[in-house]
Amino acid sequence: MPMNPYDPPALESGTLRVTPLGGLGEVGRNMTVFEFDGKLLIVDCGVLFPEEHQPGVDLILPDFEPIKDRLDDIVGVVLTHGHEDHIGAVPYLLRMKRDIPLLGSGLTLALTEAKLKEHRIKPYTLTVAEGQHEQLGDFGLEFVAVNHSIPDALAVMIRTPAGTVLATGDFKMDQLPLDGRLTDLRSFARLGEEGVDLFLVDSTNADVPGFTPTERSIGPVLDQVIAKAPRRVIVASFSSHVHRVQQVIDAAAAHGRRVAFLGRSMVRNMTIAEDLGYLTVPEGLLIDYKKARDLPEDRIVYMSTGSQGEPMAVLSRMANLDHEIEPGEGDTVILASSLIPGNENAVYRVIDGLTKLGANVVHKANARVHVSGHAAAGELLYCYNILGPKNVLPIHGEFRHLMANAKLAQDTGIPAERTILGENGTVVDLKDGIAQVVGQLDLGFVYVDGSTVGEITDADLKDRRILGEEGFVSVIVVVDAATGRIINGPDIHARGVAEDDAVFEDVKPKIAAALTDAAHSGVRDPYALSQVVRRTIGRWVNQKLRRRPMIVPLVIEA
Amino acid sequence: MPMNPYDPPALESGTLRVTPLGGLGEVGRNMTVFEFDGKLLIVDCGVLFPEEHQPGVDLILPDFEPIKDRLDDIVGVVLTHGHEDHIGAVPYLLRMKRDIPLLGSGLTLALTEAKLKEHRIKPYTLTVAEGQHEQLGDFGLEFVAVNHSIPDALAVMIRTPAGTVLATGDFKMDQLPLDGRLTDLRSFARLGEEGVDLFLVDSTNADVPGFTPTERSIGPVLDQVIAKAPRRVIVASFSSHVHRVQQVIDAAAAHGRRVAFLGRSMVRNMTIAEDLGYLTVPEGLLIDYKKARDLPEDRIVYMSTGSQGEPMAVLSRMANLDHEIEPGEGDTVILASSLIPGNENAVYRVIDGLTKLGANVVHKANARVHVSGHAAAGELLYCYNILGPKNVLPIHGEFRHLMANAKLAQDTGIPAERTILGENGTVVDLKDGIAQVVGQLDLGFVYVDGSTVGEITDADLKDRRILGEEGFVSVIVVVDAATGRIINGPDIHARGVAEDDAVFEDVKPKIAAALTDAAHSGVRDPYALSQVVRRTIGRWVNQKLRRRPMIVPLVIEA
Known part of the structure; x- marks a missing residue:
């Protein structure tokens, strides 16, 4: 409003x-x-x-x-x-x-x-x-x-x-x-x-x-979890949260673990933060994640992106075993981050995936790992x-x-x-x-x-929502320009509507009949004919399938 | 997994x-x-x-x-x-x-x-x-x-x-x-x-x-909120939660308010619950919501569905001023329900809408109104x-x-x-x-x-997701069966991809050229020709728009 x-x-x-x-x-x-x-x-x-x-x-x-x-x-x-x-x-x-x-x-x-x-x-x-x-x-x-x-x-x-x-x-x-x-x-x-x-x-x-609790209150929790972790530790957080990362680094150092950054934005931002003096990293603590695999498993903390369950980020890919680092039994994963509204299902899917692989998942709901x-x-x-x-x-x-x-x-x-x-x-x-x-x-x-800015409108998004919820049915008919007689079609192609296009065989004669009727009444304009197609198939789909897919009718003259 | x-x-x-x-x-x-x-x-x-x-x-x-x-x-x-x-x-x-x-x-x-x-x-x-x-x-x-x-x-x-x-x-x-x-x-x-x-x-x-707190702990909160409410009270909860509704009824009765049920499932379930003796309603407490409008505003509690932000349920429609009852300044809305993961954005949209209309919205995050x-x-x-x-x-x-x-x-x-x-x-x-x-x-x-059970497959849902995220581009070309020569087209229709189909004018000559090349090489099969179309426009769209819409090519013989 x-x-x-x-x-x-x-x-x-x-x-x-x-x-x-x-x-x-x-x-x-x-x-x-x-x-x-x-x-x-x-x-x-x-x-x-x-x-x-x-x-x-x-x-x-x-x-x-x-x-x-x-x-x-x-x-x-x-x-x-x-x-x-x-x-x-x-x-x-x-x-x-x-x-x-x-x-x-x-x-x-x-x-x-x-x-x-x-x-x-x-x-x-x-x-x-x-x-x-x-x-x-x-x-x-x-x-x-x-x-x-x-x-x-x-x-x-x-x-x-x-x-x-x-x-x-x-x-x-x-x-x-x-x-x-x-x-x-x-x-x-x-x-x-x-x-x-x-x-x-x-x-x-x-x-x-x-009052928001102090960021400092997270340190002891991270420390305790990392101290007790029997094998690898993976911490996911926002790639801009320098202080959160600092606390992970401190806890890792305290327990003789090295730290490897994972995820493009994490690597980039922490490099900037360290260069500018916002992040203090003990000499020799950081290690490239590819080399980290040669360390004993209780000597490493991976600091990664993906705390919001973003499908292409490191943590989701790990949970799907689609990353070089494959979490397993005895590993500890800490989601040291908020859960932004709307991301719940994605995040819980990642937590479930990691749990299923045997990892112990520590997150906001079971420990103070975020403020x-x-x-x-x-x-x-x-x-x-x-x-x-x-x-x-x-x-x-x-x-x-x-x-x-x-x-x-x-x-x-x-x-x-x-x-x-x-x-x-x-x-x-x-x-x-x-x-x-x-x-x-x-x-x-x-x-x-994509590459466009301001080209996509709310109407396009409405189209996408309809397509995404209901799919589409396209109907193509080639008619003779002079007589309106059907030369080819109706050809019906649907996506996201029904498993098998064969379901539409029933309606083809109805469309042909409606077009023939229109042609007999003197309708020749392809747009007007396409509207005849739209009405015929639209009504049929609504009644037969109880759905309202996008209808894309096309009458072509030849 | x-x-x-x-x-x-x-x-x-x-x-x-x-x-x-x-x-x-x-x-x-x-x-x-x-x-x-x-x-x-x-x-x-x-x-x-x-x-x-x-x-x-x-x-x-x-x-x-x-x-x-x-x-x-x-x-x-x-x-x-x-x-x-x-x-x-x-x-x-x-x-x-x-x-x-x-x-x-x-x-x-x-x-x-x-x-x-x-x-x-x-x-x-x-x-x-x-x-x-x-x-x-x-x-x-x-x-x-x-x-x-x-x-x-x-x-x-x-x-x-x-x-x-x-x-x-x-x-x-x-x-x-x-x-x-x-x-x-x-x-x-x-x-x-x-x-x-x-x-x-x-x-x-x-x-x-x-331990889950007792359902009984909600009663005093409801009682207090309803006692202090200056005008109308609207409570939303699950339509099967008889005890929650009972507590709303008790609080309403204690403060001289009558209760009107809103929403098909609420009316149906509470009728069943009362008939079977699971819900105790004081004589003369219930009132039809259409008649409730004649009562003073501080004498009514509406008990409605829609606590999960479902777009077609009563509460969402109220928040959109798309219901006969239009919440306003001084009204109190209580969401006496959980927030099921995945519904957060929808629920917060409803809360915001109601707040904007002037209502005081009481929910799980600011009061104990759910266990x-x-x-x-x-x-x-x-x-x-x-x-x-x-x-x-x-x-x-x-x-x-x-x-x-x-x-x-x-x-x-x-x-x-x-x-x-x-x-x-x-x-x-x-x-x-x-x-x-x-x-x-x-x-x-x-x-x-819709009316189908088990017809829609995971592949259809994948199609819907692609359509919903990226839209589709359909290309129709009518060719002469004998020569492969283009009689009509390419005709390009897109939905959810670009504001204006004119953006595709550039690619039409490329498609025509690719088809002519293929025809010269002796390709006549419509499916093979349609794949030529798919490749040509697919590559163009990816490069030009940086998108991957569903491509629906169709080559028709005439």
Whole structure:
């Protein structure tokens, strides 16, 4: 139920306009556009992963429509951290204009550049760090450290003549972070003193009561499991979760095991993380997985991708014995990761496969081997209280998350009319300390599908869903152009409908008869004749098979 | 990774043969066949619901292949309780032979008969109750009360000259059940004293530590939520969960609200449950939902189906404003149900839709409004200890559940070689107190798809998945039979591949050229020519669009 679109007024001078293009009403493709005096600043540019009702789609991009004719006005893109839902759409933006400057921390930019390299784009970048100030036209930026499930994440304070905005990116408030880099509440306090006019805040876990446990609490569990493992250990997690991998490395080292990375993204990201000093690896600990097979089985930990049951990732292939490393009796597999909604069946299929091979599978449901990367309700309350923002725009989340976050803001005393529940394309103007909705753009889903971007439409996806649920029946008839007499056919081909095309023998005479009737009535137009075919076979299939496959009739003149 | 099939030996006289046809390695289509001296006893006959890799399928049946030529040998079908995964396939079994006797409790048979009525089958039934003994040929049956998420569930002790088997059906051990009907541990103790040679035991929650909380713990939560609800209350749950509905009725009555049932299965099942005395409804409490709209909004509770996000059920339609009752600001919606893996996205879509309409949505994640119907690990230990079975065959569950259950049995001292990890079609012979695997039947999935049963194959589903992910491209060319010259075409039609068929204009000359080449080389056979078309367009689509749609080439002679 999207809001009805309506155009915002022309942007008044002295007003800051904020328009989220993605990440509201969904978990992914986070992107927000800030406009002041004709110039645009963008924060994040991520992708969304498709759900089951979007079959075949590779990625979903934010709808760039509102900015596509204004690329020259963009002063820069701030990337808060290196997760796909914040950086994944950068290549598609830079395809439109290659020299848009990117700003982000060292790790964030390294991961973005690795991605851009696959698209053969070398970007203009500016590496920034917490405490750093940058001025891009009228946009004054100050970067603030935040803690998340990837190192080196930043929030950004944006100062404009119209007021100040603090955008958190994704964050949580682990008070004992593995790298000692806290979400910088001291700076939040200082910014609160200065005055935050608008607070854009991560809502992912706003409906989770309490506090996210510390990442550090996973270490002892990993340590214990690895200590007791009699043979090989395979740990699967997100390939960007440097701290999780660090804890696996530490536990492996503690128990005299070497570590082999498996999976392209794991190898790539950990190489980057180690090179940049985010991952500390004891000398001689890492080993190539091909050489690891020569080690005794209780001397190795494989660190792999595939924790979400992705069919082509290492872990699924292992479970299907379709990988060089074949798990077996006595091996231990740890899924040190969340279970993203929608992936349950795939993940449980992998767990079952591994169990059947004899492996002991340790996962979230039977041990504390994962904590979330997002602030839960208790942490968000701290933020609201220390910042005291004048206006709040919850971002990053499904509607229920945004709603829960708005309620938390209100619980701390922020008036309901100053908490804005928006969706993608909601246009918010900030002036004189007041933020209000002034328009609603009509934005869509932009599907990356094979080599195409934005070519596949929702109508195509509907076709795919029908084809996927019901299959299709094509009927081809060649008729004499002059007389309408059938020269060849009806030929019927079906896929996904019935085991044997012979089932359609019964309906062929009916189609021929219907066409002959039509021809006698003077119908000659092939399209009109194809509709006669469609009606005849459609009705028959519905009655006989109780199905509604896609009907593809074709009448050809010869 | 199914076990390699091998034939069991001919059944020796004096031996009991046990063959599960469904429910092992999956959650659903529970069915086990017991054979002694040429006669067959069946326990349960349920359906499995399809997963996302089985698109368009309505239901999955157990493979009746091993019994389909032996229908006259069946002495009876015992139905342990009235859930779809235990009774849903009965109509398909009785279609093959209508007079197979059904045995079950009052509620179980009433629900089965209602289902059979839709198939226009009137079965032969024998209503049984806990404590009752029946003799069917050499099979002596004793029924034992068990507690589950539907009333009137039974376990069955099967006594044969070859030994005794206790089959639990689905159960848990709520020590404060709403109806006072406990899982009868006293009888379990007595049967343990007598000696249970083989224990067939529900594994669904075997990997859940501890104990399932009592159903009774939900009542106060429902009461509190309903007490505080300012306007309408809508509760969604399973339409067979009589005790859950009873608690909703009690809470509604306590707060002066009337109750309207919504959804065909809810109305039907609750009518049956009330008629048979399983549901206690205060005089004048129920109201037709059409009349309920005349009541003040704080005087009504709607009890509906759709707790799993099923698109056609009442709750989804409400969330889409596609139902006469349109939820809004101040309304309260309670999802008093589990979240079955695979349904997460659908359920969260419904929750979001309702939240967006202004409703307060209470569900498992934010309140104790559901408990499981299955015994957790702690309860299963009680069973093993009190029964002391000689052999154990864990049933009802994915492999990891069966495995966890076997480990529990071993923890209580049952030797590993006496706990059997089987799958569907595993043939277990029991003789002289020893159960062992003697064969593995090759069983398949039987898909109900529209009006067809067992017609749709795994190959058809693969076609559907390809069609659903990638769409199809059909190419039709009419050629002169004698010369191979193209008379008409190539005509290209695609669905789900590209927004516009115009994209294919480029490849048409290539196809024509390839066909002309082939014709010049003397190829005339339409099938061989169609393969030329397939190769040409297939390669082009893969390169140009980076997709692999289904290619349907057709060369017609005229």
